[in-house]
Amino acid sequence: NAGVTQTPKFQVLKTGQSMTLQCAQDMNHNSMYWYRQDPGMGLRLIYYSASEGTTDKGEVPNGYNVSRLNKREFSLRLESAAPSQTSVYFCASTLNPDRPNTGELFFGEGSRLTVL
Amino acid sequence: AQTVTQSQPEMSVQEAETVTLSCTYDTSESDYYLFWYKQPPSRQMILVIRQEAYKQQNATENRFSVNFQKAAKSFSLKISDSQLGDAAMYFCAYRSASLFYGQNFVFGPGTRLSVLP
Numbered sequence: 001n002a003g004v005t006q007t008p009k010f011q012v013l014k015t016g017q018s019m020t021l022q023c024a025q026d027m028n029h030n031s032m033y034w035y036r037q038d039p040g041m042g043l044r045l046i047y048y049s050a051s052e053g054t055t056d057k058g059e060v061p062n063g064y065n066v067s068r069l070n071k072r073e074f075s076l077r078l079e080s081a082a083p084s085q086t087s088v089y090f091c092a093s094t095l096n097p098d099r100p101n102t103g104e105l106f107f108g109e110g111s112r113l114t115v116l
Numbered sequence: 117a118q119t120v121t122q123s124q125p126e127m128s129v130q131e132a133e134t135v136t137l138s139c140t141y142d143t144s145e146s147d148y149y150l151f152w153y154k155q156p157p158s159r160q161m162i163l164v165i166r167q168e169a170y171k172q173q174n175a176t177e178n179r180f181s182v183n184f185q186k187a188a189k190s191f192s193l194k195i196s197d198s199q200l201g202d203a204a205m206y207f208c209a210y211r212s213a214s215l216f217y218g219q220n221f222v223f224g225p226g227t228r229l230s231v232l233p
Contacts, residue, residue, distance in 0.1 A: 033221075040125070042207060042223040058220070090161065103149035103168070103211055105221055107161035 006091040006108035013081045013115045021076040023091030030095045032074035036087040081115045118143045120224035128230040129198045137193045137227050139208030147213040150191045156204040203231045
């Protein structure tokens with residue numbers, strides 16, 4: 001199993017450009033998340049999707065949009081990138097309804113985004 | 117809202133020695149999960165250990181064990197026989213067991229552990 005796969009791994013953008021981070025999981029998870037990681041701040045939730053067809057804002061949603069395309073895929077879009085969005089982005093998923101709920105998040109490998 | 121605090125931004129330990137990383141959290145809930153994740157330089161987030169709040173017994177995974185003090189809202193990680201491969205950033209995380217809270221996870225700011233040969 002691939003687990004959680006996110007692309008691209010690295011991206012450099014200029015201020016004002018747009019881009020989409022893609023995420024897919026093959027674990028039949030209901031819930032998917034997008035986090036950003038900044039030094040000294042841990043992981044902060046941008047958006048999450050508790051189940052297919054729903055999305056909700058997290059702690060730091062401004063400047064981002066998401067789409068839960070289907071049960072497997074959850075994308076994060078930056079419409080007009082700003083230097084403050086330079087960060088490492090993680091996609092994660094959890095909760096397979098057909099298996100015991102062990103509670104933890106499963107993470108992708110992260111995407112390093114630099115906005116110049 | 118729940119919060120997670122890790123008061124030690126950096127720690128170091130001699131190889132083969134034991135080190136304890138601290139974590140405290142704040143919640144009004146009685147049912148929840150607690151986790152320690154390890155992030156090595158590869159950036160991958162790796163689950164180290166999990167604790168369910170309703171279980172009084174402290175979780176252990178090989179050289180990793182926790183001291184879970186529910187009343188004190190404390191969840192420390194002990195690494196025994198430290199190895200060079202243990203060098204990483206360690207995140208403490210809280211997750212509500214209630215679906216009402218949107219299954220959100222709350223992460224602490226992390227503790228960077230160095231292992232000295």
